[in-house]
Amino acid sequence: MSGEWFVRCAHCGLPHVVSEQICPITGKPVEMRRRKKTSDPRPEAGFPQANEAQVPPPQIPHQVKAESLQTASSLIGQVIEGKYLVRELVGRGGMGAIYRAENLRLAKPVAIKTLPNVPLLSEQHFARMMREARITGSLNHPNIVEIYDCGVLHGQIPFVVFELLEGQTLSSRIELDGPLPLNESLDIVEGVLSGLAAAHLRGIVHRDLKPDNIFLDQRGKKITPKILDFGIAHSPIEETLSTSTGMIWGTPFYLAPEQIRGRACDHRVDLWAMGVIFYEMVTGLRPFNGQGIDEICRHILNEPPPPLWVHCPNLPREVEAVISKALERDPSSRYASVQEMLAAVRKLRTEVEQPTQNFISQKKTQEPQSDESTLRFRR
Numbered sequence: 510m511s512g513e514w515f516v517r518c519a520h521c522g523l524p525h526v527v528s529e530q531i532c533p534i535t536g537k538p539v540e541m542r543r544r545k546k547t548s549d550p551r552p553e554a555g556f557p558q559a560n561e562a563q564v565p566p567p568q569i570p571h572q573v574k575a576e577s578l579q580t581a582s583s584l585i586g587q588v589i590e591g592k593y594l595v596r597e598l599v600g601r602g603g604m605g606a607i608y609r610a611e612n613l614r615l616a617k618p619v620a621i622k623t624l625p626n627v628p629l630l631s632e633q634h635f636a637r638m639m640r641e642a643r644i645t646g647s648l649n650h651p652n653i654v655e656i657y658d659c660g661v662l663h664g665q666i667p668f669v670v671f672e673l674l675e676g677q678t679l680s681s682r683i684e685l686d687g688p689l690p691l692n693e694s695l696d697i698v699e700g701v702l703s704g705l706a707a708a709h710l711r712g713i714v715h716r717d718l719k720p721d722n723i724f725l726d727q728r729g730k731k732i733t734p735k736i737l738d739f740g741i742a743h744s745p746i747e748e749t750l751s752t753s754t755g756m757i758w759g760t761p762f763y764l765a766p767e768q769i770r771g772r773a774c775d776h777r778v779d780l781w782a783m784g785v786i787f788y789e790m791v792t793g794l795r796p797f798n799g800q801g802i803d804e805i806c807r808h809i810l811n812e813p814p815p816p817l818w819v820h821c822p823n824l825p826r827e828v829e830a831v832i833s834k835a836l837e838r839d840p841s842s843r844y845a846s847v848q849e850m851l852a853a854v855r856k857l858r859t860e861v862e863q864p865t866q867n868f869i870s871q872k873k874t875q876e877p878q879s880d881e882s883t884l885r886f887r888r
């Protein structure tokens with residue numbers, strides 16, 4: 510270990526290099542009180558191992574003038590680059606704020622993502638937004654959000670213009686309705702895997718798949734799942750952010766074991782995340798839980814998820830087989846490719862759609878059976 514300074518984030522518990530101002534997991538300011546040297550013993554045993562060694566400290570943060578931030582935080586009503594009229598805030602993630610806007614020249618609704626309230630924009634924030642724009646722009650698939658434009662606001666704050674999606678994220682849907690009916694879960698898994706297949710074909714691994722980053726777009730009657738947020742994706746056309754900053758990126762609940770261990774990761778981390786998401790859709794519960802990041806990571810590394818039948822006794826066994834294969838701890842035991850998982854999901858659909866199907870749809874009113882080894886997820 511290089512003896513480089515890091516700060517253990519009070520929000521997510523992970524170590525961030527000292528010049529990181531914003532926790533990439535929670536989006537909250539990293540508190541600087543609890544500095545330690547990385548050469549010190551780890552604060553807690555079993556702590557996730559990021560690629561921390563041999564990492565040069567990031568560049569000096571790119572300071573943004575206070576007046577620019579002030580202007581950005583009151584974006585509503587402003588016209589950006591003479592053509593985008595910002596109307597209202599429609600979403601927030603770990604990094605960005607998403608606004609409904611209108612392209613005045615085309616009279617077309619759009620979504621604008623920017624970083625209006627990040628107190629100190631670093632080169633990393635800037636780079637993340639720009640790489641998200643480039644990676645998303647290189648993909649063209651109905652299950653991946655479409656990008657229209659990108660630019661820099663007031664010469665300082667990056668912004669990206671996307672197609673405006675209508676509906677809700679998968680996380681909101683699960684939060685509101687609880688477990689989803691199996692046929693709907695299969696539609697969503699199939700759509701997301703199709704989009705993912707297009708990304709993987711180009712060597713792009715998302716690495717941060719989670720229900721917050723899947724949007725159920727409902728324009729008209731049809732619901733189309735759309736993958737969002739390629740901000741921390743790995744792409745052959747871009748430098749990876751994680752190896753240049755020595756941090757674990759991603760949300761702990763959906764991290765694959767090899768991501769937690771800081772081992773080499775490939776496209777199979779996305780298949781793991783899809784297993785977690787599929788499980789969560791059909792049960793309304795996350796398969797790996799815990800009181801804090803260490804407990805969640807220990808659960809992922811050491812314990813199998815509670816079997817599906819504990820929560821959904823009537824779900825066909827074939828569903829469990831698909832999810833279990835995606836959730837193999839050893840990546841070489843998982844599906845070898847997204848196409849393979851997609852084929853398994855399609856086969857599953859034909860099996861469960863047989864007239865003799867023995868599953869029941871999971872409705873909001875159906876509380877999962879309690880299981881001591883699973884905590885009801887908290888958001």
Ligand SMILES: Nc1ncnc2c1ncn2[C@@H]1O[C@H](COP(=O)(O)OP(=O)(O)O)[C@@H](O)[C@H]1O
Pocket residue numbers: 599600601602603604605606607620622654671672673674675678721722724737738740
């Ligand atoms: N194109 C869009 N149209 C409508 N809402 C969106 C769009 N993109 C993102 N959102 C909303 O904003 C939230 C955060 O977007 P995301 O791109 O994931 O940002 P972050 O990188 O900060 O996590 C999403 O969960 C969703 O609710």
Ligand SMILES: [Mg+2]
Pocket residue numbers: 602603721722737738
């Ligand atoms: Mg996001």
